[in-house]
Amino acid sequence: MRTRRAFLAQGMALASAPAILGQKPKKNWRVGVIGHTGRGNFGHGLDTVWNLLEETTITSVADADPRGLAKAKKRLQIEKAFEDYREMLATEKPDIVAVCPRHVDQRVPMITAACEMGAKGIYVEKPFARSLKEADQIAEACAKAGAKLAIAHRNRYHPAMPVLKKLLKEGIVGEVLEMRGRGKEDHRGGGEDLWVLGTHILDLYNYLAGKPLCCSAEIRKEGRFVTKREVNEANEGLGPLAGDEVHARWRMENGWTAYFDSVRNHGSREAGFGFQVIGNQGIIDIRNDREPLIHFMKDSPWEPAKAERKWIPITSAGIGKPEPRDIRSTVHNHVAATSDLLDAIENNRSPICGLNEGISTVEFVSSVFESHRLEGANISIPLKTRVNPFLLLS
Numbered sequence: 001m002r003t004r005r006a007f008l009a010q011g012m013a014l015a016s017a018p019a020i021l022g023q024k025p026k027k028n029w030r031v032g033v034i035g036h037t038g039r040g041n042f043g044h045g046l047d048t049v050w051n052l053l054e055e056t057t058i059t060s061v062a063d064a065d066p067r068g069l070a071k072a073k074k075r076l077q078i079e080k081a082f083e084d085y086r087e088m089l090a091t092e093k094p095d096i097v098a099v100c101p102r103h104v105d106q107r108v109p110m111i112t113a114a115c116e117m118g119a120k121g122i123y124v125e126k127p128f129a130r131s132l133k134e135a136d137q138i139a140e141a142c143a144k145a146g147a148k149l150a151i152a153h154r155n156r157y158h159p160a161m162p163v164l165k166k167l168l169k170e171g172i173v174g175e176v177l178e179m180r181g182r183g184k185e186d187h188r189g190g191g192e193d194l195w196v197l198g199t200h201i202l203d204l205y206n207y208l209a210g211k212p213l214c215c216s217a218e219i220r221k222e223g224r225f226v227t228k229r230e231v232n233e234a235n236e237g238l239g240p241l242a243g244d245e246v247h248a249r250w251r252m253e254n255g256w257t258a259y260f261d262s263v264r265n266h267g268s269r270e271a272g273f274g275f276q277v278i279g280n281q282g283i284i285d286i287r288n289d290r291e292p293l294i295h296f297m298k299d300s301p302w303e304p305a306k307a308e309r310k311w312i313p314i315t316s317a318g319i320g321k322p323e324p325r326d327i328r329s330t331v332h333n334h335v336a337a338t339s340d341l342l343d344a345i346e347n348n349r350s351p352i353c354g355l356n357e358g359i360s361t362v363e364f365v366s367s368v369f370e371s372h373r374l375e376g377a378n379i380s381i382p383l384k385t386r387v388n389p390f391l392l393l394s
Contacts, residue, residue, distance in 0.1 A: 029121075029342060032094030033061040033076065034085045034110055037068025040101030040236060043125035046152060047076060047100050049334040055342065056096065062088040085110060089117040096341075099124040104195075105237030108134050115145035121345045122149045123338055127199050128358035130239040132366050133386040135359045142355060150341040150351035151358045153203040155286075157336035159316035159325055160294050164284065165208060167314065172296065173279025179205060179258040181275030185267025190244040191219060192234055193262040194365055200288050201260065201275050202364040203357060208277070210253025211360055215367035216378040219243035226372065228393040240390035248368045250381075260368075285311065291327055 031050045035042035042063075050056045058076050062085035063069040073081045082088035089097070097114035099107065104127050114122050122142070128151050129135040142149050155161070168176065181201040183193035205212075219226045219242060226242045234241035244264035252258055260275075267273070277284040282298045292313035299307030315323035330336045337353065344351040363381055369389035371379050385392070 027055070029056045029095045030059045030092070031056050031096045031098060032088055032092055032114075032119075033058055033072070033098045034088070034100060034114075035061070035063045035068065035072060036101040036103065036106065037063055037065035037071075039064075039106065040103035040125070041068070042072065043100040043102055043152065045333055046098050046123060046125055047072065049338050050096070050098065051076065052333065052335055053338060053342075056338075059094060060088050060092040086113050089113055089119075093117055094119060096121045096123065098122075101125065103237035104128075104130050105239065108137050111138050111149070112141045115141040115147050118145065119147050121341050122147055123152065123334075123341055124149065124358075125152050126358075127195050127238070127361065127365075129362050130237070131386065131388045132359070132362055132383060135362045136386060139355055139359065148341060148344045148351055149355050149358070150337055150344070151203075151353050151361075152334060152337060153200055153353045153357070153361075154331055154334065154337060155200060155288055155293065156203055156207060156353040156357070157340065158293050158327065158331050160292070160314055160323070161204070161207065163316055163318065164286075164294055164314055167296075167319070168208065168277065168284070172282060172319075173277060173284060174281030174300075176256050176277060176279045179209065179252075179256060179275055179277050181205070181258070181260045182267065182272060183260075183262040184272045185262050185264065186272075187265065188235075189262050189264030189266060190221070190246050191241045192236075192238065193264075194246050194248075194260065194368065195234070195238050195241070196236065197273060197288075198260055198262065199361040199365065200273075202361050203353065204275070204286065205250075205252065205258050205364070206357060206360045209256045209258065212250040212252060212258070212364055212367060212381050214251045214378055214380050215248060215364075215371050216376055217246070217248035217368040217371040218376045219247075219368070219372045220245040231390045231393060240388050242390065246368065248371075250364070250367070284314075289332065292323060293327075 033047045050058050058078050060080040061072045062082040063072050069081050097119045099110045107129055183197045221230050221243050230242040231240050246262045248260045250258045274287040283301050285295045294314040295311040296314050297311050312320045317324050340352050367381055370385050373389045
């Protein structure tokens with residue numbers, strides 16, 4: 001089992017997180033895990049991470065599916081299991097609740113119930129919520145309970161990200177012209193790709209460039225502008241959704257322009273799911289969940305014949321240096337994110353990827369839908385429309 005002290009001794013604490021090296025854990029945190037086999041399951045490792053931290057103990061698990069529950073008991077090595085997560089929360093009253101299912105329609109009731117039963121911290125799978133209205137409901141529940149909430153956007157916790165942010169401020173690519181991102185563009189390409197995978201990219205846009213200020217976008221299906229008749233209930237409980245093609249543009253808080261595009265079946269395993277920061281003196285390339293996460297190519301992208309085209313990795317140690325930290329056993333398996341959540345509770349601060357960051361990703365996506373609803377108009381953010389704009393298509 002990995003202690004937080006061992007975790008921090010490896011140097012995984014991010015530059016923006018408080019230094020807690022040498023502090024003794026104040027308590028052992030009791031964790032309740034919520035999954036739902038067949039309805040998002042247990043997410044991507046949000047259940048097992050708590051067995052990697054010495055200061056957390058999984059005391060109970062809930063799954064409405066009896067077979068899934070039996071498997072979870074065995075996997076998590078615990079005895080207390082419930083088919084009703086509300087009963088688990090009321091009976092066990094865990095300090096930390098892991099809301100694991102990928103299906104987003106369960107977020108509000110699960111998080112609200114955790115808050116009502118006194119949870120101090122909540123770790124939730126992405127996407128965060130289906131609409132700004134739901135995000136508002138979650139924010140209200142957390143505020144009322146004083147609960148800290150963190151979202152499983154793992155790359156936000158990568159130790160190379162603060163290094164990149166500093167290098168961009170120092171002008172590594174010159175003047176930034178734009179950020180361009182694409183999803184996996186597989187069978188989910190278009191609206192589903194934007195929600196399920198694009199939010200990882202949009203979260204890093206927020207980290208590097210601040211909040212979006214305005215958006216213009218369009219959504220198409222088979223080349224045609226999406227209308228009300230193309231809107232259907234999406235997979236994974238995402239709610240009303242449409243389109244096999246999405247094109248969006250935002251003006252960011254720091255003055256940059258950001259783009260996201262996704263076209264169904266236009267991606268590739270080798271080159272999808274990431275974004276580039278394009279400057280007049282170089283390019284930064286980020287491929288989500290890969291190592292190295294970040295690469296740099298110097299010189300103007302508009303003069304390839306005059307430049308030596310070579311990608312150089314950027315790690316937590318700097319440009320062109322090997323990564324000294326164990327990314328797979330800290331970032332990829334949620335240890336960095338969950339350790340940060342515990343520290344946020346103890347020190348009464350916001351998690352690195354917390355409630356405001358989650359709301360920002362919902363605002364990004366909702367702004368695409370709202371601009372499309374208004375025929376591609378450039379709309380201001382924050383949005384006044386809090387429901388899913390697809391519900392308002394005429």
